[in-house]
Amino acid sequence: MEIPLGTDAIDVSLPHCDVTVAEPAGGATVDVRAAAERALEEPIGPPLEARVDPADEVTIVVTDITRKAPDDVLLDVLLERLADRGVDRDQVTVVIGLGLHRPMTDDEIEAMLGPHADLAVNHDPESVVDVGAVGPDDDVPVEIGRPVAEADAVLSTGVVEPHQYAGFSGGAKTVVVGAGSESIIRYTHGPEMLAREGVRLGRVADNPFRETIDRAGDLAGLDFSINLSYGPSGVLGVRAGESRGVVRELAAVARDALSVPIDRTFDAVVCGVGAPKDANLYQATRGATYVALGDRNPLRESGRLVVPAALPEGAGDGTGERRFYRRLSETADAETLYAAMREGYEPGAQRAFVVARVLRDHDLYVTNSGAPGVVEECLMHAESDVSDALEAGSEVLVVPDALNTLLVDGGGRSQG
Incomplete structure (x- = not known):
C-alpha cells in the first residue's frame, strides 16, 4: 500500500x-474555481457586495504554507469580484496568516499565490492592534495585525478540515489565530481551554474553543469568508459568506466524507x-x-x-x-x-x-x-x-x- x-x-x-x-468513503469532487464562483453567487448571509464599498481598503487573510489550500484560485476569484464592485487592485492587501509559524519566503509566496504574490505580506505578530476582549471575564485581549485591524473590510480564505481543538479549522480562525498575537493563542491553546468539554476533534457545535474564536472574529471585523473542504480525492465543496455558516456547512460536508467507523x-x-x-x-x-x-x-x-x-x-x-x-x-x-x-x-x-x-x-x-x-x-x-x-x-x-x-x-x- x-x-x-x-x-x-x-x-x-x-x-x-x-x-x-x-x-x-469520500465524495464527489468539484472544480475549485467554478465552485468558488458559485459560492460567491449563492453566499451564506449577505453577499460580498453588501460588505465592501468601492472606496474601501480591503485586507484578505490567507492561510500559510502549512495548509494545503489553492489560495491562488480563491484569491483570484475574490479579486475579480472585488474589481466588479469597483475595488481596485491597489486597494487590496493580502496578509499571510502565520500565527506563530515562521514567515514564508518570497519564493514560497510566489509559488502559493502566483500573480498575486506582489499583494502579500507576512503577518507580523509584533505589530498588532487591540480590538477588544474575550474570555469569561472579558480579560483576554484580542490583538490583530495592523493591516487587518485598520482595513475597511476584512475577508479570509481557508480550509475547513478536522482540527484538534476547533473541531474544524477555517472561518474566523484564519484571521484570529493566523493574524493575531500571542494573547489569544495563549488563552485558546492553554491547558484550561484544551481540557474543557466539547473542545475536541471534529466538533463545532458547543465547542468553547470554536465559540471563542468566532467571537474574536467579530471583534476583528471579519466581514466575509470563502473556504473549502477536502476529501480523499480532492476538494468536496466551497462555501462563501458569513464565517460561522461557512464552517458549519463545510464541516457537515467533510464529516460525511471523512468518517470511518471503528x-x-x-x-x-x-x-x-x-x-x-x-x-x-x-x-x-x-x-x-x-x-x-x-x-x-x-x-x-x-x-x-x-x-x-x-x-x-x-x-x-x-x-x-x-x-x-x-x-x-x-x-x-x-x-x-x-x-x-x-x-x-x-x-x-x-x-x-x-x-x-x-x-x-x-x-x-x-x-x-x-x-x-x-x-x-x-x-x-x-x-x-x-x-x-x-x-x-x-x-x-x-x-x-x-x-x-x-x-x-x-x-x-x-x-x-
Whole structure:
C-alpha cells in the first residue's frame, strides 16, 4: 500500500502483520474555481457586495504554507469580484496568516499565490492592534495585525478540515489565530481551554474553543469568508459568506466524507501525513494526536503510533515550533512534562502538551525522516522504515490520510 511522504509516497509492505486500512468513503469532487464562483453567487448571509464599498481598503487573510489550500484560485476569484464592485487592485492587501509559524519566503509566496504574490505580506505578530476582549471575564485581549485591524473590510480564505481543538479549522480562525498575537493563542491553546468539554476533534457545535474564536472574529471585523473542504480525492465543496455558516456547512460536508467507523482495537496505527504537514515534527505529530485523541481511539493499551514523515525542517523554525522542541527535548519523560504543562505554558507549546498527553499512553515512532536525531530528542522513537517500527504478528490499522480521516465509534458519526 502507499503512504504519503513529503510530496511523494512510499510503498509499505507488512506481510507479517494483520492489516486493516481505514479509508473514508469520500465524495464527489468539484472544480475549485467554478465552485468558488458559485459560492460567491449563492453566499451564506449577505453577499460580498453588501460588505465592501468601492472606496474601501480591503485586507484578505490567507492561510500559510502549512495548509494545503489553492489560495491562488480563491484569491483570484475574490479579486475579480472585488474589481466588479469597483475595488481596485491597489486597494487590496493580502496578509499571510502565520500565527506563530515562521514567515514564508518570497519564493514560497510566489509559488502559493502566483500573480498575486506582489499583494502579500507576512503577518507580523509584533505589530498588532487591540480590538477588544474575550474570555469569561472579558480579560483576554484580542490583538490583530495592523493591516487587518485598520482595513475597511476584512475577508479570509481557508480550509475547513478536522482540527484538534476547533473541531474544524477555517472561518474566523484564519484571521484570529493566523493574524493575531500571542494573547489569544495563549488563552485558546492553554491547558484550561484544551481540557474543557466539547473542545475536541471534529466538533463545532458547543465547542468553547470554536465559540471563542468566532467571537474574536467579530471583534476583528471579519466581514466575509470563502473556504473549502477536502476529501480523499480532492476538494468536496466551497462555501462563501458569513464565517460561522461557512464552517458549519463545510464541516457537515467533510464529516460525511471523512468518517470511518471503528469497532475494534489494534496494536498499532500507521498515520499517514504527507506534505505540507510533514515538513517538521511540530506539524507531523498531528497525525498521531488526531488518531489517539479523536472521537474513537483505536489503540489497545500501550499500543503504538507510527508516523512516516520527511521532516526537512527538523522540529520546525517558527516560534511555536521552537517552543515545542524545547519542551519535549528538555524533559525526561512524558508524564513529567504533562504534569508540568498543566500549570501553564507559552503560546505555541500547546503541541508539546498534546503530544505529551498521548505519549503517556502510547509510544510514537517517526519513520523515514531526515531528522532522526530530533525525533529521539523529543521523547519519540526514530526508525528508518514503517516495517521497522512494528512487531511481527501485530494487528495494525493503517490510516493513509490521518489528518483527513475521522475515526468514529462503531457505525456512528462524530458529533457536529
